[in-house]
Amino acid sequence: MKKKISILGSTGSIGTQALDVIRSFPDHFEVTVLAAGTNAGLLIKQALEWGPKIVVIADKTRYKEVQTALHTHGIEVRCGEEGLIEAARYPSADMVLVSLVGFAALTPTIEAIRARKDIALASKEVMVVAGGMVTRLAEEKNIRILPVDSEHSAIFQCLEGESKQQVEKIYLTASGGPFLRYHPNEMECISPEAALKHPNWKMGNKITIDSASMMNKGLEVIEAKWLFGLDPDQIDVVIHPQSIVHSLVQFRDGALKAQLGTPDMRLPILYAFSWPQRLSASWPRFDFADYPSLTFEKADQKKFRNLALSFQALRKGGNIPCVLNAANEVVVQAFLEKQLDFMKMPDVIEQTMERSVYIANPDLQELRQCDLEARLIASEYI
Amino acid sequence: MKKKISILGSTGSIGTQALDVIRSFPDHFEVTVLAAGTNAGLLIKQALEWGPKIVVIADKTRYKEVQTALHTHGIEVRCGEEGLIEAARYPSADMVLVSLVGFAALTPTIEAIRARKDIALASKEVMVVAGGMVTRLAEEKNIRILPVDSEHSAIFQCLEGESKQQVEKIYLTASGGPFLRYHPNEMECISPEAALKHPNWKMGNKITIDSASMMNKGLEVIEAKWLFGLDPDQIDVVIHPQSIVHSLVQFRDGALKAQLGTPDMRLPILYAFSWPQRLSASWPRFDFADYPSLTFEKADQKKFRNLALSFQALRKGGNIPCVLNAANEVVVQAFLEKQLDFMKMPDVIEQTMERSVYIANPDLQELRQCDLEARLIASEYI
Numbered sequence: 001m002k003k004k005i006s007i008l009g010s011t012g013s014i015g016t017q018a019l020d021v022i023r024s025f026p027d028h029f030e031v032t033v034l035a036a037g038t039n040a041g042l043l044i045k046q047a048l049e050w051g052p053k054i055v056v057i058a059d060k061t062r063y064k065e066v067q068t069a070l071h072t073h074g075i076e077v078r079c080g081e082e083g084l085i086e087a088a089r090y091p092s093a094d095m096v097l098v099s100l101v102g103f104a105a106l107t108p109t110i111e112a113i114r115a116r117k118d119i120a121l122a123s124k125e126v127m128v129v130a131g132g133m134v135t136r137l138a139e140e141k142n143i144r145i146l147p148v149d150s151e152h153s154a155i156f157q158c159l160e161g162e163s164k165q166q167v168e169k170i171y172l173t174a175s176g177g178p179f180l181r182y183h184p185n186e187m188e189c190i191s192p193e194a195a196l197k198h199p200n201w202k203m204g205n206k207i208t209i210d211s212a213s214m215m216n217k218g219l220e221v222i223e224a225k226w227l228f229g230l231d232p233d234q235i236d237v238v239i240h241p242q243s244i245v246h247s248l249v250q251f252r253d254g255a256l257k258a259q260l261g262t263p264d265m266r267l268p269i270l271y272a273f274s275w276p277q278r279l280s281a282s283w284p285r286f287d288f289a290d291y292p293s294l295t296f297e298k299a300d301q302k303k304f305r306n307l308a309l310s311f312q313a314l315r316k317g318g319n320i321p322c323v324l325n326a327a328n329e330v331v332v333q334a335f336l337e338k339q340l341d342f343m344k345m346p347d348v349i350e351q352t353m354e355r356s357v358y359i360a361n362p363d364l365q366e367l368r369q370c371d372l373e374a375r376l377i378a379s380e381y382i
Numbered sequence: 383m384k385k386k387i388s389i390l391g392s393t394g395s396i397g398t399q400a401l402d403v404i405r406s407f408p409d410h411f412e413v414t415v416l417a418a419g420t421n422a423g424l425l426i427k428q429a430l431e432w433g434p435k436i437v438v439i440a441d442k443t444r445y446k447e448v449q450t451a452l453h454t455h456g457i458e459v460r461c462g463e464e465g466l467i468e469a470a471r472y473p474s475a476d477m478v479l480v481s482l483v484g485f486a487a488l489t490p491t492i493e494a495i496r497a498r499k500d501i502a503l504a505s506k507e508v509m510v511v512a513g514g515m516v517t518r519l520a521e522e523k524n525i526r527i528l529p530v531d532s533e534h535s536a537i538f539q540c541l542e543g544e545s546k547q548q549v550e551k552i553y554l555t556a557s558g559g560p561f562l563r564y565h566p567n568e569m570e571c572i573s574p575e576a577a578l579k580h581p582n583w584k585m586g587n588k589i590t591i592d593s594a595s596m597m598n599k600g601l602e603v604i605e606a607k608w609l610f611g612l613d614p615d616q617i618d619v620v621i622h623p624q625s626i627v628h629s630l631v632q633f634r635d636g637a638l639k640a641q642l643g644t645p646d647m648r649l650p651i652l653y654a655f656s657w658p659q660r661l662s663a664s665w666p667r668f669d670f671a672d673y674p675s676l677t678f679e680k681a682d683q684k685k686f687r688n689l690a691l692s693f694q695a696l697r698k699g700g701n702i703p704c705v706l707n708a709a710n711e712v713v714v715q716a717f718l719e720k721q722l723d724f725m726k727m728p729d730v731i732e733q734t735m736e737r738s739v740y741i742a743n744p745d746l747q748e749l750r751q752c753d754l755e756a757r758l759i760a761s762e763y764i
Contacts, residue, residue, distance in 0.1 A: 161542030161543020161544065162543065166659075238670050250668075251660050252663070253653065253656070253663045254644075254667055255643055255649055255660070256643050257539065257639060257640070257642075261638050264636075267637055278544070278548040278633050278635040278637070279634070280634040281634070281636050283636055285632065285636055288553075288678040292678055292679060293677045293678075294678075295676075296674055297670070298671065
C-alpha cells in the first residue's frame with residue numbers, strides 16, 4: 001500500500017525536495033494533493049507530472065491560469081484559504097506535508113489534524129504560534145506530528161527506542177549563518193544579498209534570513225519545546241558551523257546521542273514519510289574525509305539577540321511566541337525590501353513583544369487577532 | 383527488586399569501576415559474586431565491603447590467604463578454573479559481568495550463558511575467539527549479551543529502536559593511541575613505558591598495549607561482527623583522537639547516529655547493568671567548551687598492521703580469530719617483558735596465523751587446543 005501524501009507548499013524548497021523524494025520511491029508514496037501560494041507556473045508543471053486529485057493555488061488572482069491549464073486533464077482546482085483547508089482535509093490522504101511559509105500554515109495544519117491526518121511538519125511557525133493547542137489536538141485525534149526540520153528530525157531519530165522521562169536536555173545545533181565571524185560593528189550594514197547567502201543550506205528566502213539573524217534557531221527552540229514536551233531549561237543551542245551534526249540528545253545517565261550526515265533535506269523529509277521504517281536511499285553517503293574537523297562553540301545571545309528573545313518568549317508563553325513570530329515576519333519582509341537594517345530587526349521584535357497584551361491561553365481566534373495586531377505594531381515601528 | 387550481579391574480574395580496571403557504579407546505585411544493584419585472578423589483597427578488601435555470597439581467586443597459590451581472611455565473615459571462598467565456573471553459574475545471580483583478561487574469559491562466559499544469566503561483556507576476547515558459538519548459545523538460552531566496551535555500547539545505544547536490517551554499516555572510532563603521529567621509523571624503538579601511556583583512557587596493561595598497537599580496535603571489529611550480526615564489509619574504523627564520539631551507525635537511508643560523551647567507562651558499565659532503562663547519574667556532563675573540535679581521519683592499515691590482520695582473520699573465520707588472539711596475548715606479554723620489539727608484534731601474529739591449521743567450525747575443545755598451539759607457535763618465533 002502506497003502512502004498518500006498531500007503537499008501544502010509544493011513549489012517551495014521543501015515541497016520540491018519532497019517531490020524529489022517521492023520520485024525516488026514510487027512504490028512507497030504517491031501524491032494526492034498539491035497546493036502552493038503564488039507560483040502558478042511551477043504548480044501547473046507539478047500537477048501535470050503527478051496527476052493529483054486536486055490542486056490548490058492560494059493566490060486567488062492566479063486561479064484562472066491554473067484552472068485553465070489543468071481542467072482538461074481532469075484535475076480539480078481550488079484557491080484561497082478555503083482551498084487550502086479543503087486540501088488539508090482531503091479524505092484519501094494519509095499524511096499532509098505542511099511546508100507553507102509563516103502563520104498561514106496554522107489553520108490548514110489544524111484542519112488536517114482534525115481530519116486525522118498524520119502531519120509531516122516543515123513549517124515551524126505552527127508550533128511557535130500554537131504549540132500547546134496543536135499538540136493537544138494531535139493527542140486527542142491520535143495522529144503523529146513528524147518533524148521535517150533537520151534539527152528536530154535529528155532529535156526525533158535520537159529519541160527512537162528511548163523513553164521521554166530519560167531525556168535530560170537537547171542541543172540544537174546552529175551553523176551560525178553567514179555572519180558568525182562578523183564583529184558587531186560589521187553587522188550594522190548587512191545587505192539582503194549578503195544575508196541570503198547561507199554557508200551550508202539552500203533554502204527559501206524567509207528561512208535564510210531567519211538563519212542569518214538566528215531567529216530560525218529561536219523558532220526551533222520553541223518548536224522543540226512542543227514537539228518533544230520539554231521545559232525551556234532543557235533546550236540549549238550550540239554553534240556548529242559545518243552543519244553535519246544535526247542535533248543531540250543528552251540522557252539522564254549522561255550519554256549523548258547525535259544524528260549526523262551531509263546537509264540534505266531529503267533525508268529528514270524521507271524519514272518523516274517512511275517512519276517508523278527507514279528506506280534504502282541511494283544518495284551520497286557522509287564521508288569523514290570531507291569533514292576532518294567538526295567544531296562547536298557557544299551561541300552568543302548578545303550578538304544574536306533573536307535567540308535571547310525567543311527564549312524569553314518561550315518562558316513567557318501564552319500568545320507571546322505568536323507575537324514574536326508575527327513581528328519577525330514583518331521585519332524580515334521589511335529587511336528584504338531594504339526598509340529596515342539587519343540589526344534593527346530584534347529591536348522591533350522586542351518592542352512589539354513589550355507592547356502586546358498578554359493572553360495566557362489564547363484560542364485560535366485570539367491567535368489570529370494577536371498575529372494581526374502584532375503585525376500592525378511592528379509595522380508602526382519600521 | 384535489585385539486580386544481582388556477579389563480577390568475574392573484580393580487581394581489574396573494569397571490575398573496580400563496576401563496583402563504583404554499584405556503589406552509586408545501591409537501590410538498583412547488588413553484588414552476588416566477586417572473582418579475581420591474582421590480586422588477593424584487593425579481592426579481600428572488596429569482599430569485606432560488599433559481602434558477596436562467594437569469592438573466587440583464580441590463582442590457587444593465593445587461596446589460603448583469601449580463605450583465611452574471609453571465612454570468619456561467613457563468605458565462601460573458591461579457587462582455580464573450577465571456582466570461576468562455579469562463580470559464573472552461581473544460582474541467585476541475574477547478570478554476570480565478564481571482565482577477565484584474554485582467553486581465560488571464554489569458559490566462564492559459556493557456563494554463565496548455559497546457566498541462563500545475562501552477560502555484561504567487557505572481555506572482547508570471548509567474541510573474538512568463539513563469537514559464533516557464544517551468540518548461538520545465547521540465542522538458544524534466550525539471554526542477552528550487553529556490551530561494556532565503550533564502542534560497542536555506543537553502537538548498541540544507537541541501535542535502540544532501530545531494526546537490524548536497516549543498518550548499512552558501523553564506524554568504530556579509534557583514538558589512534560599514543561603513536562598516531564609517529565613516523566614508521568620512530569616506531570622501531572617504542573618502550574613498554576611509552577606504550578602504556580594512553581592519551582584518553584586509563585585501562586589495564588594488556589588492553590593499553592593493544593590500543594597502542596591498534597590490535598584492540600582489530601579485536602573490536604571482530605567482536606562487533608558477532609554482537610551485531612554484521613558482515614566484515616559493514617564494519618569500518620575511523621581515527622578520532624579525542625575519544626568523544628564513541629562510535630557510529632549508518633543506516634540504509636544514509637542517516638548516521640552517534641553516541642558520544644566524555645571518556646568514562648562507568649557509563650557503558652551502567653548502561654549494560656540498567657538496560658533497557660537509563661538511570662540518573664550525577665557524574666559530570668560532557669561540555670562542548672572542553673572539546674571545541676572533534677577530528678576524524680582514515681585509519682592507516684599499513685602503519686597499524688594489526689588492524690589489517692584482524693580484518694583478514696575475520697574474513698577467514700573459523701579458528702583464525704582464535705589464533706590471532708592467542709598470538710597477540712603472547713606477543714604483548716613478550717613486549718611488556720622487553721623480549722620483542724613493538725613493530726615485530728604483527729610479524730609474529732601473521733606468521734602464527736599462516737602456520738596454524740584451519741578449522742572451519744571449531745568446538746570448544748578444538749578452540750582450547752588451537753589457543754594452546756598458537757601460543758606455542760608464537761613463542762617459537764620470539
